[in-house]
Amino acid sequence: MPKRSAKPKLGRLEKLDPTDYWQTQADFQQWLMEPETLELVGETVGLELTLPEADTAASTDFALLAIEGDESVLIAAHLGSPTVADLGTLLAWAADAEATTVLWVGPAFAPEVCHTLDWLDQTSEVTFLGLEVELWSIGKAAMAANFIPTCGAVDSGDEAESDEANAADEAVAEMPSPPEPEPLSELQQENLDFWSGLCDRLDRQGSLVKPGSPSIEATMGFAIARAGFRLNTILDRDHGSLYTELLLSGIDAQPHFHLLAQEREAIADAIGLPLIWDGAADQACMVASALTDADLSNREYWPTYQAWFCDCLERFYEVFFDRIKRLDANGYQPLPRRRSDTVTEALILPSQTRG
Secondary structure (H helix, E strand, C coil): CCCCCCCCCCCCEEEECHHHCCCCHHHHHHHHCCHHHHHHHHHHHCCCCECCCCCCCCCCCCEEEEEECCEEEEEEECCCCCCHHHHHHHHHHHHHHCCCEEEEEECCCCHHHHHHHHHHHHHCCCEEEEEEEEEEEECCCEEEEEEEEEEECCCCCHHHHHHHHHHHHHHHHHCCCCCCCCCCCHHHHHHHHHHHHHHHHHHHHCCCCCCCCCCCCCEEEEECCCCCEEEEEEEECCCCEEEEEEEEECCCHHHHHHHHHCCHHHHHHHHCCCCEEECCCCCEEEEEEEECCCCCCCHHHHHHHHHHHHHHHHHHHHHHHHHHHHCCHHHCCCCCCCHHHCCCCCCCCCCCCCC
8 A cells, every 4th residue: 555645735725805805995005005015016026115214105095105226116006996997097196106117906907907008008118017916715714915917017928928837837836735724723713703703793784894804813903994094803801801992003193193182072972982092102092992891701692792893893983984084194283291181091902913
Protein backbone atom coordinates (compact mmCIF):
# COMPACT_ATOMS: atom_id res chain seq x y z
CA MET A 1 0.00 0.00 0.00
CA PRO A 2 1.53 3.34 -1.04
CA LYS A 3 2.61 5.65 1.75
CA ARG A 4 0.40 8.72 2.10
CA SER A 5 2.04 12.08 1.47
CA ALA A 6 2.29 14.50 4.40
CA LYS A 7 1.10 17.44 2.29
CA PRO A 8 -1.08 20.04 4.01
CA LYS A 9 -4.80 19.75 3.37
CA LEU A 10 -6.08 22.01 0.60
CA GLY A 11 -8.49 24.77 1.56
CA ARG A 12 -11.61 25.74 -0.39
CA LEU A 13 -11.61 29.06 -2.28
CA GLU A 14 -14.90 30.98 -2.48
CA LYS A 15 -15.35 34.20 -4.44
CA LEU A 16 -17.24 36.87 -2.47
CA ASP A 17 -19.21 39.93 -3.51
CA PRO A 18 -17.07 42.95 -2.47
CA THR A 19 -20.20 44.76 -1.23
CA ASP A 20 -20.70 41.99 1.33
CA TYR A 21 -17.45 43.11 3.00
CA TRP A 22 -17.25 46.85 2.26
CA GLN A 23 -20.68 48.26 2.97
CA THR A 24 -20.02 51.86 1.90
CA GLN A 25 -17.78 53.84 -0.43
CA ALA A 26 -16.05 55.35 2.62
CA ASP A 27 -15.33 51.89 4.04
CA PHE A 28 -13.87 50.75 0.71
CA GLN A 29 -11.73 53.89 0.34
CA GLN A 30 -10.43 53.65 3.91
CA TRP A 31 -9.25 50.11 3.14
CA LEU A 32 -7.48 51.35 -0.01
CA MET A 33 -5.58 53.89 2.11
CA GLU A 34 -4.06 51.23 4.36
CA PRO A 35 -0.31 50.67 3.73
CA GLU A 36 -0.76 46.94 3.10
CA THR A 37 -3.42 47.64 0.46
CA LEU A 38 -1.32 50.31 -1.26
CA GLU A 39 1.57 47.87 -1.34
CA LEU A 40 -0.65 45.25 -3.00
CA VAL A 41 -1.89 47.76 -5.58
CA GLY A 42 1.69 48.87 -6.23
CA GLU A 43 2.87 45.30 -6.75
CA THR A 44 0.04 44.77 -9.25
CA VAL A 45 0.92 47.81 -11.38
CA GLY A 46 4.68 47.93 -10.79
CA LEU A 47 4.77 51.12 -8.69
CA GLU A 48 6.03 51.91 -5.18
CA LEU A 49 3.03 53.79 -3.78
CA THR A 50 2.96 55.81 -0.57
CA LEU A 51 0.60 58.39 0.86
CA PRO A 52 1.82 62.01 0.95
CA GLU A 53 2.82 63.44 4.31
CA ALA A 54 0.06 66.06 4.18
CA ASP A 55 -3.43 64.77 4.93
CA THR A 56 -4.63 65.02 1.33
CA ALA A 57 -5.25 61.35 0.69
CA ALA A 58 -8.84 61.50 1.95
CA SER A 59 -9.76 64.87 0.43
CA THR A 60 -12.68 63.43 -1.55
CA ASP A 61 -15.12 60.57 -1.30
CA PHE A 62 -14.26 59.65 -4.88
CA ALA A 63 -10.47 59.41 -4.99
CA LEU A 64 -7.31 59.45 -2.94
CA LEU A 65 -3.89 60.77 -3.85
CA ALA A 66 -0.72 58.70 -3.60
CA ILE A 67 2.83 59.39 -4.74
CA GLU A 68 5.41 57.35 -6.60
CA GLY A 69 8.76 59.07 -6.40
CA ASP A 70 8.09 62.70 -7.36
CA GLU A 71 4.95 61.92 -9.35
CA SER A 72 1.31 62.00 -8.28
CA VAL A 73 -0.86 58.91 -8.65
CA LEU A 74 -4.63 59.31 -8.40
CA ILE A 75 -6.43 56.20 -7.15
CA ALA A 76 -10.15 56.41 -7.86
CA ALA A 77 -12.29 54.03 -5.84
CA HIS A 78 -15.75 52.80 -6.83
CA LEU A 79 -17.51 50.23 -4.69
CA GLY A 80 -20.15 49.96 -7.39
CA SER A 81 -19.26 49.29 -11.02
CA PRO A 82 -17.80 52.48 -12.59
CA THR A 83 -19.76 54.00 -15.46
CA VAL A 84 -18.92 56.36 -18.32
CA ALA A 85 -20.84 59.08 -16.45
CA ASP A 86 -18.20 58.93 -13.70
CA LEU A 87 -15.36 59.75 -16.11
CA GLY A 88 -15.92 63.51 -15.88
CA THR A 89 -15.32 63.44 -12.14
CA LEU A 90 -12.31 61.18 -12.65
CA LEU A 91 -10.72 63.56 -15.15
CA ALA A 92 -11.48 66.62 -13.01
CA TRP A 93 -9.71 65.14 -9.99
CA ALA A 94 -6.82 63.96 -12.14
CA ALA A 95 -6.36 67.47 -13.52
CA ASP A 96 -6.59 69.05 -10.07
CA ALA A 97 -3.94 66.64 -8.72
CA GLU A 98 -1.78 66.99 -11.86
CA ALA A 99 -1.59 63.21 -11.80
CA THR A 100 0.73 61.34 -14.16
CA THR A 101 -1.02 58.04 -13.45
CA VAL A 102 -4.69 57.32 -12.78
CA LEU A 103 -5.72 53.99 -11.29
CA TRP A 104 -9.45 53.27 -11.32
CA VAL A 105 -10.45 50.51 -8.87
CA GLY A 106 -13.83 48.79 -8.91
CA PRO A 107 -15.53 45.36 -8.80
CA ALA A 108 -16.15 45.34 -12.58
CA PHE A 109 -15.85 47.58 -15.66
CA ALA A 110 -18.47 47.78 -18.41
CA PRO A 111 -17.22 47.38 -22.03
CA GLU A 112 -17.82 51.05 -22.84
CA VAL A 113 -15.80 52.11 -19.78
CA CYS A 114 -12.91 49.84 -20.79
CA HIS A 115 -13.03 51.21 -24.35
CA THR A 116 -12.86 54.79 -23.02
CA LEU A 117 -9.96 54.03 -20.67
CA ASP A 118 -8.10 52.31 -23.52
CA TRP A 119 -8.59 55.41 -25.69
CA LEU A 120 -7.53 57.81 -22.91
CA ASP A 121 -4.38 55.81 -22.23
CA GLN A 122 -3.45 55.71 -25.92
CA THR A 123 -4.07 59.39 -26.64
CA SER A 124 -2.92 61.03 -23.40
CA GLU A 125 0.43 61.53 -21.71
CA VAL A 126 -1.26 60.35 -18.52
CA THR A 127 -1.33 56.61 -17.80
CA PHE A 128 -4.85 55.27 -17.22
CA LEU A 129 -5.44 51.79 -15.82
CA GLY A 130 -8.61 50.04 -14.67
CA LEU A 131 -8.16 47.51 -11.83
CA GLU A 132 -10.84 45.01 -10.95
CA VAL A 133 -10.86 44.06 -7.29
CA GLU A 134 -11.72 40.49 -6.32
CA LEU A 135 -12.44 39.21 -2.83
CA TRP A 136 -11.86 35.58 -1.91
CA SER A 137 -12.34 33.56 1.26
CA ILE A 138 -10.21 30.58 2.25
CA GLY A 139 -12.00 28.24 4.59
CA LYS A 140 -14.11 29.74 7.35
CA ALA A 141 -12.28 32.89 8.37
CA ALA A 142 -9.37 33.95 6.14
CA MET A 143 -10.07 36.39 3.31
CA ALA A 144 -7.84 37.88 0.61
CA ALA A 145 -8.20 40.61 -2.02
CA ASN A 146 -6.77 40.52 -5.52
CA PHE A 147 -6.38 43.23 -8.18
CA ILE A 148 -6.58 42.44 -11.91
CA PRO A 149 -5.47 44.99 -14.58
CA THR A 150 -8.47 45.05 -16.92
CA CYS A 151 -8.28 48.01 -19.29
CA GLY A 152 -6.20 51.05 -20.10
CA ALA A 153 -2.43 50.53 -19.80
CA VAL A 154 -2.63 46.76 -20.26
CA ASP A 155 -0.33 45.09 -22.80
CA SER A 156 -2.72 43.35 -25.19
CA GLY A 157 -0.17 41.84 -27.59
CA ASP A 158 -0.64 38.13 -28.29
CA GLU A 159 2.95 37.30 -27.36
CA ALA A 160 2.73 39.29 -24.15
CA GLU A 161 -0.56 37.62 -23.26
CA SER A 162 0.95 34.21 -23.92
CA ASP A 163 4.01 34.96 -21.79
CA GLU A 164 1.82 36.29 -19.00
CA ALA A 165 -0.44 33.25 -19.16
CA ASN A 166 2.54 30.89 -19.00
CA ALA A 167 4.06 32.82 -16.13
CA ALA A 168 0.73 32.74 -14.31
CA ASP A 169 0.42 28.99 -14.83
CA GLU A 170 3.93 28.45 -13.51
CA ALA A 171 3.27 30.67 -10.53
CA VAL A 172 0.09 28.77 -9.67
CA ALA A 173 1.92 25.44 -10.02
CA GLU A 174 4.64 26.61 -7.64
CA MET A 175 2.29 28.12 -5.05
CA PRO A 176 2.21 26.19 -1.80
CA SER A 177 -1.16 24.83 -0.78
CA PRO A 178 -2.97 27.15 1.61
CA PRO A 179 -2.92 25.76 5.15
CA GLU A 180 -6.14 24.56 6.67
CA PRO A 181 -7.59 27.38 8.81
CA GLU A 182 -7.02 26.94 12.51
CA PRO A 183 -10.14 25.69 14.31
CA LEU A 184 -11.93 28.39 16.25
CA SER A 185 -11.49 28.50 19.99
CA GLU A 186 -14.58 28.19 22.18
CA LEU A 187 -14.55 31.96 22.81
CA GLN A 188 -14.12 32.80 19.11
CA GLN A 189 -17.03 30.51 18.21
CA GLU A 190 -19.16 32.18 20.87
CA ASN A 191 -18.30 35.61 19.44
CA LEU A 192 -19.12 34.40 15.93
CA ASP A 193 -22.48 33.03 17.07
CA PHE A 194 -23.38 36.26 18.87
CA TRP A 195 -22.42 38.56 15.99
CA SER A 196 -24.13 36.27 13.46
CA GLY A 197 -27.35 36.74 15.42
CA LEU A 198 -26.84 40.51 15.49
CA CYS A 199 -26.18 40.65 11.72
CA ASP A 200 -29.28 38.56 11.05
CA ARG A 201 -31.40 40.89 13.18
CA LEU A 202 -30.03 43.98 11.37
CA ASP A 203 -30.84 42.38 8.00
CA ARG A 204 -34.36 41.38 9.06
CA GLN A 205 -35.06 44.88 10.34
CA GLY A 206 -33.79 46.49 7.13
CA SER A 207 -31.46 48.57 9.27
CA LEU A 208 -29.59 51.61 7.99
CA VAL A 209 -26.50 49.99 9.50
CA LYS A 210 -25.21 47.41 7.01
CA PRO A 211 -23.40 44.45 8.59
CA GLY A 212 -20.46 42.73 6.96
CA SER A 213 -19.13 39.30 7.88
CA PRO A 214 -19.65 38.38 11.56
CA SER A 215 -16.49 38.78 13.62
CA ILE A 216 -14.76 36.12 15.71
CA GLU A 217 -13.42 38.84 18.01
CA ALA A 218 -15.14 40.59 20.92
CA THR A 219 -15.49 43.73 18.78
CA MET A 220 -17.39 44.13 15.51
CA GLY A 221 -17.16 47.25 13.36
CA PHE A 222 -19.60 48.98 10.99
CA ALA A 223 -18.89 51.72 8.44
CA ILE A 224 -20.46 55.16 8.84
CA ALA A 225 -20.33 58.27 6.64
CA ARG A 226 -16.60 58.59 5.80
CA ALA A 227 -13.06 57.42 6.43
CA GLY A 228 -11.77 57.97 9.97
CA PHE A 229 -15.10 57.11 11.62
CA ARG A 230 -16.50 53.72 12.60
CA LEU A 231 -19.28 52.30 14.72
CA ASN A 232 -18.15 49.50 17.03
CA THR A 233 -20.07 47.02 19.14
CA ILE A 234 -18.06 45.55 22.01
CA LEU A 235 -18.53 42.59 24.35
CA ASP A 236 -16.74 43.19 27.67
CA ARG A 237 -17.03 39.89 29.48
CA ASP A 238 -14.57 40.88 32.20
CA HIS A 239 -16.84 43.68 33.42
CA GLY A 240 -20.19 42.26 32.31
CA SER A 241 -20.86 45.18 29.99
CA LEU A 242 -21.78 45.89 26.38
CA TYR A 243 -20.66 49.03 24.52
CA THR A 244 -21.81 50.75 21.35
CA GLU A 245 -19.26 53.35 20.36
CA LEU A 246 -18.46 55.85 17.64
CA LEU A 247 -14.69 55.65 17.12
CA LEU A 248 -12.85 58.64 15.62
CA SER A 249 -9.36 57.83 14.39
CA GLY A 250 -6.48 59.48 12.55
CA ILE A 251 -4.73 62.83 12.82
CA ASP A 252 -8.05 64.73 12.75
CA ALA A 253 -9.62 62.67 15.54
CA GLN A 254 -9.13 65.39 18.17
CA PRO A 255 -10.54 68.30 16.10
CA HIS A 256 -13.48 66.17 14.96
CA PHE A 257 -14.14 65.00 18.52
CA HIS A 258 -14.20 68.52 19.96
CA LEU A 259 -16.41 69.82 17.15
CA LEU A 260 -18.91 67.07 17.97
CA ALA A 261 -18.49 67.70 21.71
CA GLN A 262 -19.69 71.28 21.16
CA GLU A 263 -23.07 69.70 20.38
CA ARG A 264 -22.97 67.00 23.03
CA GLU A 265 -26.16 68.13 24.78
CA ALA A 266 -28.13 68.21 21.52
CA ILE A 267 -26.61 64.87 20.49
CA ALA A 268 -27.50 63.27 23.84
CA ASP A 269 -31.09 64.55 23.55
CA ALA A 270 -31.40 63.26 19.96
CA ILE A 271 -29.97 59.83 20.78
CA GLY A 272 -31.93 59.53 24.02
CA LEU A 273 -29.25 57.50 25.78
CA PRO A 274 -26.59 58.34 28.38
CA LEU A 275 -23.36 58.99 26.51
CA ILE A 276 -19.73 58.78 27.60
CA TRP A 277 -17.25 61.07 25.80
CA ASP A 278 -13.56 60.21 25.77
CA GLY A 279 -11.13 62.48 23.92
CA ALA A 280 -8.00 61.62 25.90
CA ALA A 281 -6.05 59.91 23.10
CA ASP A 282 -4.50 61.95 20.28
CA GLN A 283 -5.68 59.79 17.38
CA ALA A 284 -8.46 57.66 18.86
CA CYS A 285 -11.47 59.38 20.43
CA MET A 286 -14.80 57.82 21.32
CA VAL A 287 -18.43 58.52 22.08
CA ALA A 288 -20.16 55.52 23.63
CA SER A 289 -23.20 54.13 25.38
CA ALA A 290 -23.02 51.18 27.78
CA LEU A 291 -25.27 48.41 29.01
CA THR A 292 -24.10 47.01 32.34
CA ASP A 293 -24.86 43.79 34.23
CA ALA A 294 -24.79 41.72 31.04
CA ASP A 295 -24.52 37.94 31.42
CA LEU A 296 -23.10 36.75 28.10
CA SER A 297 -22.66 33.21 29.41
CA ASN A 298 -26.45 32.75 29.26
CA ARG A 299 -27.52 32.49 25.61
CA GLU A 300 -31.16 33.00 26.55
CA TYR A 301 -30.31 36.69 27.11
CA TRP A 302 -28.59 37.12 23.73
CA PRO A 303 -31.69 38.24 21.79
CA THR A 304 -32.19 41.03 24.34
CA TYR A 305 -28.57 42.13 24.04
CA GLN A 306 -28.68 41.95 20.23
CA ALA A 307 -31.85 44.05 20.23
CA TRP A 308 -30.06 46.63 22.43
CA PHE A 309 -27.13 46.76 19.99
CA CYS A 310 -29.51 47.17 17.02
CA ASP A 311 -31.31 50.04 18.75
CA CYS A 312 -28.06 51.78 19.72
CA LEU A 313 -26.51 51.37 16.26
CA GLU A 314 -29.62 52.82 14.60
CA ARG A 315 -29.67 55.81 16.98
CA PHE A 316 -25.95 56.49 16.57
CA TYR A 317 -26.17 56.19 12.78
CA GLU A 318 -29.17 58.52 12.46
CA VAL A 319 -27.77 61.19 14.81
CA PHE A 320 -24.11 61.17 13.78
CA PHE A 321 -24.19 60.46 10.02
CA ASP A 322 -24.98 63.97 8.75
CA ARG A 323 -22.90 65.60 11.47
CA ILE A 324 -19.87 63.52 10.48
CA LYS A 325 -20.36 64.42 6.81
CA ARG A 326 -20.29 68.14 7.68
CA LEU A 327 -17.23 68.04 9.96
CA ASP A 328 -14.26 70.14 8.83
CA ALA A 329 -11.16 69.80 10.99
CA ASN A 330 -9.85 73.11 9.62
CA GLY A 331 -12.79 74.87 11.27
CA TYR A 332 -11.73 73.85 14.77
CA GLN A 333 -9.93 76.50 16.78
CA PRO A 334 -8.76 75.06 20.12
CA LEU A 335 -9.28 77.34 23.10
CA PRO A 336 -7.15 77.52 26.24
CA ARG A 337 -8.10 74.50 28.32
CA ARG A 338 -10.11 75.30 31.42
CA ARG A 339 -11.32 72.93 34.07
CA SER A 340 -14.97 73.71 33.29
CA ASP A 341 -14.46 72.99 29.58
CA THR A 342 -13.13 69.49 29.94
CA VAL A 343 -15.21 66.44 29.21
CA THR A 344 -15.19 64.85 32.63
CA GLU A 345 -16.70 61.48 31.77
CA ALA A 346 -13.98 59.18 30.41
CA LEU A 347 -14.74 55.83 28.83
CA ILE A 348 -12.25 53.13 29.77
CA LEU A 349 -12.70 50.18 27.43
CA PRO A 350 -11.17 46.72 27.76
CA SER A 351 -8.13 45.91 25.68
CA GLN A 352 -9.81 44.20 22.70
CA THR A 353 -9.06 43.87 19.02
CA ARG A 354 -11.29 46.25 17.15
CA GLY A 355 -13.32 44.99 14.24
